[in-house]
Amino acid sequence: MISINRYSKSPIYEQVITQLEKVILNKEINTDEPLPSIRTLSQELSINPNTLQKAYAELERKGITYSVIGNGRFVSPNAISILTTQKEALFNEINTLIDELLLSGWSLKDIINRIKNNFEGGFPND
Amino acid sequence: MISINRYSKSPIYEQVITQLEKVILNKEINTDEPLPSIRTLSQELSINPNTLQKAYAELERKGITYSVIGNGRFVSPNAISILTTQKEALFNEINTLIDELLLSGWSLKDIINRIKNNFEGGFPND
């Protein structure tokens, strides 16, 4: 369900957050269904429970999950909506930046070509 | 050389900055050549000299121009390099945001299609 890249530049807890969000968006875990427990998942991934706790706390802070002490952690009813909004915000930021490039004389075609060159044929962030 | 859109959401002095930067990048004014004087350009564009002063001060702060008291304002030798670096920074920000979308399961093709749809057929930011 989740795989950690220990050589990645992005910290383990962020990898966990991103991947669990993907799992939830793909409805592999549905509303009010439990996430794997901290102890179980930390053993499975061979990472420290504290690292996982940090990732889980962030999902909770965002409202994507809720926890019941003594029972476990569950997907919030509005998790999908929160995650979708989050993605829209990313696109808005991208559009604002592209606007600036357009105003300074770049064409949309050239901008997209630069983006494509940057991502095709490499894993820039890992 | 420059045109002001009085209905745009972005302030006039920013429009002036963006367009003068474009003029310099396009080498319509070369290194050590003078920019139009504040008095001349403010009359030409029918804008307040103070607004133009604000734009020119920002270009100077960035190191894109330099001024000689009693003589005018000129394009810096390293103006092109500064402007290019500035554009690179924009692309870096865009790439970071696209990275996040890729990590959350979007394909590069889908991301580019959403961007294209957003910009083709309108001027979303004005």
Next chain:
Amino acid sequence: MISINRYSKSPIYEQVITQLEKVILNKEINTDEPLPSIRTLSQELSINPNTLQKAYAELERKGITYSVIGNGRFVSPNAISILTTQKEALFNEINTLIDELLLSGWSLKDIINRIKNNFEGGFPND
């Protein structure tokens, strides 16, 4: 500047957050001035650096501070505004709850008397 109550029901990191917010609101540390470093303050208060890191990370997430790696942590320019907004939100919640009591027949006077009785002559939360 800060004092920890180890017998309080509220966790240490929350006590630190609340008290640093108070310090910032009182302008004992001003905009762009540094907070005590994690190592220094953790020794001074005899708490673990990780506990303090958790408190500091929350202040950063709220936008109240910003950190420069290798240099320290500083009060954000808009810290006061964020903290004030935060307090307004608390009053809004209180008002909504009091509305419900008013609708169910309580008088404002009785409600305030109950609140007073609750807080005068005791430290209910410690």
Next chain:
Amino acid sequence: MISINRYSKSPIYEQVITQLEKVILNKEINTDEPLPSIRTLSQELSINPNTLQKAYAELERKGITYSVIGNGRFVSPNAISILTTQKEALFNEINTLIDELLLSGWSLKDIINRIKNNFEGGFPND
């Protein structure tokens, strides 16, 4: 016994619930005594029987009333106790919020003054 404000922000069925709860707390209808029938009350208040049905169903769900098929709806023996507990919960929430304000440096006196100012001289929520 009950009056509906059609210009209030809160929905009609909630107004009915709140006011019937008040009626019960004030012992205008005692334990095991009948509430007005849906048909009668809906005509009296000129509201849709379905709206009233929704309010009555909620009172039943909370255990404040019980219904005898073919006979009507009656006040539960433990209605007063349920309603009192419900009010206590509101006070607990208010107290928790006030605790946060006290911890951040507000005095109880100032908090109460802000509350008073908010409610005296207007009906802020209607």
Next chain:
DNA sequence: GTGGTCTAGACCACT
């Protein structure tokens, strides 16, 4: 069993 907090201590990147 579950999650939440805290300590002790290591190592990294950055100035």
Next chain:
DNA sequence: GTGGTCTAGACCACT
């Protein structure tokens, strides 16, 4: 020196 991340392991409250 600074902050950021991670491990190992303890103890608590709650079911």
